[in-house]
Amino acid sequence: MKFRLVSILVFACVLGIVLIQSEIPETIAGYERDEALKLGERMYRQGLLPSGKSMTAIVQGDIPVDGRMFSCISCHVRGGLGSTEGTVITLPTNGAYLFQPLARGQEVLKLSEEQQPRQLRSTMRRSAYTEDTLAGAIRFGFDPDGRELNPVMPRYELDDDDMAVLVFYLKNLSSRPSPGVDDTTIHFATVITDDVDPASRDAMLLTLQAHVRDHNSQSRHDEERAQKGPYYKDEMFMSYRRWSLAVWDLRGDPATWPDQLAEYYRQRPVFALLGGISTRDWRPIHEFCEERQIPCMLPITPYPVIADKDWYTLYFSKEYHQEAESAARFIRSTYDRDQLPELVQIYRPGPAGDRLAEAFRRTVNRMKLGPVTDIRLADDQAADSRFWSELGRQHGGKAVMIWLPADDLTQSAALADWSSPPALAVVSADMLSGKYARLPERIRDFTYLTHIYSMPDEKPKSLLALHRWLKVREIPVTDEVIQAKVYFLGWMLSGAVKHMRRNFYRDHFLDIWDMMNDETYAIAVYPRISFGPGQRYAAKGCYMVQLTKDPEPQLVRRSDWLIH
Amino acid sequence: MNSRGRRLIFIPLGLTLLLFGGASLLAEDPPPARSCCAAKAAPANQTTAGQACCAAGAQKAQATEAKKGCCAAPADQTAQTAAAAEKSCCAAGAQMAQTAQTEDKSCCDTDPAKTKALDYERTLASYSIPDVTLIDQDGRKVSVRELMSTDKPVMVNFVFTTCTTICPILSASFADMQRELGSKAEDVLFVSFSIDPEYDTPELMNEYLERFDAQPGWVFLTGNRTDIESVMRAFDAYVANKMSHLPLTFLRASGADKWVRINGLIGTSEFMREFEQLARN
Numbered sequence: 052m053k054f055r056l057v058s059i060l061v062f063a064c065v066l067g068i069v070l071i072q073s074e075i076p077e078t079i080a081g082y083e084r085d086e087a088l089k090l091g092e093r094m095y096r097q098g099l100l101p102s103g104k105s106m107t108a109i110v111q112g113d114i115p116v117d118g119r120m121f122s123c124i125s126c127h128v129r130g131g132l133g134s135t136e137g138t139v140i141t142l143p144t145n146g147a148y149l150f151q152p153l154a155r156g157q158e159v160l161k162l163s164e165e166q167q168p169r170q171l172r173s174t175m176r177r178s179a180y181t182e183d184t185l186a187g188a189i190r191f192g193f194d195p196d197g198r199e200l201n202p203v204m205p206r207y208e209l210d211d212d213d214m215a216v217l218v219f220y221l222k223n224l225s226s227r228p229s230p231g232v233d234d235t236t237i238h239f240a241t242v243i244t245d246d247v248d249p250a251s252r253d254a255m256l257l258t259l260q261a262h263v264r265d266h267n268s269q270s271r272h273d274e275e276r277a278q279k280g281p282y283y284k285d286e287m288f289m290s291y292r293r294w295s296l297a298v299w300d301l302r303g304d305p306a307t308w309p310d311q312l313a314e315y316y317r318q319r320p321v322f323a324l325l326g327g328i329s330t331r332d333w334r335p336i337h338e339f340c341e342e343r344q345i346p347c348m349l350p351i352t353p354y355p356v357i358a359d360k361d362w363y364t365l366y367f368s369k370e371y372h373q374e375a376e377s378a379a380r381f382i383r384s385t386y387d388r389d390q391l392p393e394l395v396q397i398y399r400p401g402p403a404g405d406r407l408a409e410a411f412r413r414t415v416n417r418m419k420l421g422p423v424t425d426i427r428l429a430d431d432q433a434a435d436s437r438f439w440s441e442l443g444r445q446h447g448g449k450a451v452m453i454w455l456p457a458d459d460l461t462q463s464a465a466l467a468d469w470s471s472p473p474a475l476a477v478v479s480a481d482m483l484s485g486k487y488a489r490l491p492e493r494i495r496d497f498t499y500l501t502h503i504y505s506m507p508d509e510k511p512k513s514l515l516a517l518h519r520w521l522k523v524r525e526i527p528v529t530d531e532v533i534q535a536k537v538y539f540l541g542w543m544l545s546g547a548v549k550h551m552r553r554n555f556y557r558d559h560f561l562d563i564w565d566m567m568n569d570e571t572y573a574i575a576v577y578p579r580i581s582f583g584p585g586q587r588y589a590a591k592g593c594y595m596v597q598l599t600k601d602p603e604p605q606l607v608r609r610s611d612w613l614i615h
Numbered sequence: 616m617n618s619r620g621r622r623l624i625f626i627p628l629g630l631t632l633l634l635f636g637g638a639s640l641l642a643e644d645p646p647p648a649r650s651c652c653a654a655k656a657a658p659a660n661q662t663t664a665g666q667a668c669c670a671a672g673a674q675k676a677q678a679t680e681a682k683k684g685c686c687a688a689p690a691d692q693t694a695q696t697a698a699a700a701e702k703s704c705c706a707a708g709a710q711m712a713q714t715a716q717t718e719d720k721s722c723c724d725t726d727p728a729k730t731k732a733l734d735y736e737r738t739l740a741s742y743s744i745p746d747v748t749l750i751d752q753d754g755r756k757v758s759v760r761e762l763m764s765t766d767k768p769v770m771v772n773f774v775f776t777t778c779t780t781i782c783p784i785l786s787a788s789f790a791d792m793q794r795e796l797g798s799k800a801e802d803v804l805f806v807s808f809s810i811d812p813e814y815d816t817p818e819l820m821n822e823y824l825e826r827f828d829a830q831p832g833w834v835f836l837t838g839n840r841t842d843i844e845s846v847m848r849a850f851d852a853y854v855a856n857k858m859s860h861l862p863l864t865f866l867r868a869s870g871a872d873k874w875v876r877i878n879g880l881i882g883t884s885e886f887m888r889e890f891e892q893l894a895r896n
Contacts, residue, residue: 059627066631110784111882112733114791119826121783128779137861139780139880202733203784203880383754417818418754568856569813579840581813583777583857591813611839613812615750 079219080212091220096129098122100213108205116205126203128584129362130559131224134566139203145225145556149180161289162282171283185221186214228555231322232292237548237555238319239263240297242312242327242336242350244305254530255328255351255537256298261524262541263296266548290552297321301329301336308335316343323560326350326540328533332402337364346561349540349589351533353481354402357410361587363557365564367536367577368590371403371481374501375410375454377593378477380614381499382450383418385475392474395424396452397434397442399459403482407454428455439465447471453478453498457486464491473497480504480596492600499609502594504532505578506608513575535575542573578612735879737889742874745845749808749838752820757836759846767804768893771865771874773852775811776823781862784880788864790827791883792890803890805833808846810857812837851876868893 079087082101090101098106098118105118123144128134131145142148154164154173164172177194184195189207192200209217231238241259243252269275273291280288299315301308312335324340327350337356340347340363347364355366369376386392396411398404412423424446428434434455439462442451448471453463455478466473476498478490483500490498514531517538521528528534543564550563562584569581577590592612598604744763751757763769770789774782786807793800809815820835837843847853854860866875866889875889 056622056626059623060630062627066627110787111880113882113884114784114787116783116787120787120790125783126780134779136778136780136858139862141780202882203780384750384756566858568858579813581811583775583811583814584779585777586814611841613839615754615812615816615837615839 080215082216087216087219088223091216091223094118094213094217095123095127095131095220095224100209101216106207106209108207110205111202125584128559128562128565130554130556130562131221132554132556132559132562134562139201143225144221146222147226149185149221152179153177161285167282182215182218182222185218189214189217225554225556225559229322229557230320232555235293236295237292238295238297238321239323239325240299240315240319240321241325242299242301242329242347244301244308244329244331245303246330247328250529251328251533254533255326257526258521258534258537259326259541260296261521261526262537262544263294264524265541266545267293286552290549292548296325299324305331305335309339312336312339316345321345322555323348323557324350325544326537328352329354333364333366337361340364344557346557348544348564349536351536354406355588359587362561362585364587365561366588367580368503369410369588370503371406371479372410373503373588373591373593374479374481375407375452376414377501377503377595377614378452378499379411379414379418379420381477381595381610382475383420384614391420392448392450393424393446394421394452395426395442395446395449396454397426397428398452398454399428399430403479404454407452407479407482411452411454424449428459434459434462436462436465439463440468442466443469443471446473448474450474451476454482457483457489460489460491464493467491467493475499477501477595487598487604487606488602490598490604495598495600495604499595499597500606502596502606503590503592504576506594506596506606509578510575513572516573517575532576539570539574539580543567543570733879733881733885735877735881735885738876738878739873740851740876741872742849742851745842745849747838747842747845749836749842749846750817752817752824752835754817757834759836762804762806762834765804766869767802768869768890769804769806769865769867770890771806771808771850771867773808773810773847773850773860773863775809775857776815776819777811778857781860781880785862785864786823786827788881788883788886789833790829792886793830793833794828795883795887800830801832803832805829807833807835808843809835809837810843810847810854810860812840812843850874866890866893 077084082090093099094101094106098121100106100118106122107115107117110116126134126139126141127144128141131143132148133141133143135141154176176196177198178196180188180195184193186209187193188195188200188204190209192202192204192206194200241256243256269291273288277285277288277291297315297319299312301311323346324336325348327336327347329336329350329352331352332354333350333352334354334356336347336350337358339345341361345363349365349367351367353370355368355370355372356364357369357372382391382394394415396408398408408425412425415421415423426442428438432438443466447469451466451473453460453476460478460483466476474497476494478498478500480487480500480502483489487500490500514535517531517535518528520538521534526534546567547560547563550566551560565582565584565586567582569579571579574580574590578592580589581591582589593614594608594612595610595614596606597609599607744760746758746760748756748758770792772785772789774785776782789805789807792803793805796803809820815837817837820837824833824835844853850863850865852861852863861878862880864877864881864886866877867873871893875893877889881889
């Protein structure tokens, strides 16, 4: 009896203790963990308080600023690892960096501080932040050792709850390395869809694999130096990782691609996707990357997703969208406001035609250049001479966008016979696919082509560098455009990975790309490629060109690369 | 239920409740309100609250170092640091009041010796403006030479819309100057040149100016690369890599030939002082 009572009491005590010790969900200023992270992220990236109001601060001692002008992300960038711009170094503000003490130059070393020669030890130190001192830094601009932060760091007005949310977010920002990296290797993958012909597949893959081989060949004996090099170079060499490159072949219906991607990822998580190629809409892969927060660097596709606020995929160009937008800009820059021609566009519904027409329409609306008349050619409708003549009767004198392939242009010489000639005509060079001769000579005087690549004779040195690089690696030049693009990707990747060092965070990886210098040399098929925070289409220009009146016409440039 | 059954249920239940109750008593109190200058004062008292909170911070012995660091600098901080802390706290008070009235900033201005001036490089130079046509935030063509031949005082900077650190400060600086000038803002021409014409379109420049509450009289220009670079070179502000650009602000007095070239990030006090000096020279 006594024994039973005692055992009941003991059981009750144990039960009580277990219940108390068990996970009482952590709340931050009253918010659940996930909610707090979302709100903190919104503060960091958009400068909005949980209440929805703009964050306010003072910068440079006396300039009031609010979250619309800029926020934490502006200087500390998305991954939180900071930035360098001109004379201003913005230090990291991610959890791993803030909440440990720092001595400059002691990031990763084989020797502990005590082991280092006294005269080489760093004297620049900062104690670890605590939640309290971090709040103090954000509010009043002092570090934990009482040093004043540069006045370029805003002093924020935040109440305790909002501060708790922000501090919680910073604690978790880039605090754990992203998947796809281990002690020896960064794992990458490249996506190839089954509509791609074998020659194009090889052009992309062999070039990319050559870059990976080059990196893994360790011409600087990186792994050996990590073991045996002088300790003050440890950070550089111990950051080295080999690269692995998996090939993710996607087959069949694009609706099944997300599942295929998920399965590949499940078998071996990767840090990022490199290159890749498809002749179809890249959207399923784009959305997979956006959802899983996986960087996708410079895939080759005529159909990128146009979404200015998405983050994870960097494309070479807006492709058809770029052409149509540039046509609209060219019209704006050519004509005075009060002399704008009326606009008409002709296209066949389909992936290319739809994109060109949609982009042209949107840009024209945004620029207020007037209404656009759409003429959709059905599948069974031929663009014969009667079609072109009829067009002239209804739309004489207008600016005509001809978003059609080469085959549809054979009878378009009729344009030259209009009683009111077109103000101008525009054709997409990409849609012509190099068949410039098909554009009738009689209309070349007033017809422009949107050309989103460099001119044929523009970059001989870059092409030569590409050819030489491929030759040394015994890769035949089979597709100059694809191989030039992938050569550029590998060239950039090398630099980006070096900058990343041991900070294996995917957002940081993209931040690094965003900070890279504009490139003119290493990219043979575009005049210039540029980067910037949040910029996701690397080649941003378009030439307007005309054709000479020869059976094998030459391209003549009629505009700058940038048309505004 | 018999008494033994009751004991079997209620004794463990009671003990468990006791344990929970005890645990909650031992649990930490929620952190006390610590905010000083960020406290939301009643609207009528906001100005006073801004200043009073500095005084309160100095007087009350509060738990956090941060609070002390605001207005009553800890004993081991240098006088310079203390002055800066005071200034930033006072400025926060002024911001809360959301006015630009002199009295709100008076706690900073009373002792100029205490206010830490910001360091910057200042030189004078003549620049030859190139004859190029750029495009403004409304998509209109602008002849740069014609624009610069205005009689108004002119302020110039070089920025780009996705810039991280320097440009937001330079632009906030322009925005605050326009506010400070009040009704006189339209008598001054503010010009920002994009150094990322690849990306900066009129639409994006417009959006950027809206974010900074730009008032009429602030022109943002983009164009083709050659023209933009010629303007950069004309102002001795050329950089090959936009990420390396310097924090430059240029001022030219009405009818003057020379430009004041400021290299360094400044606040509104410095900017206004330079501007007023222009009028005097």
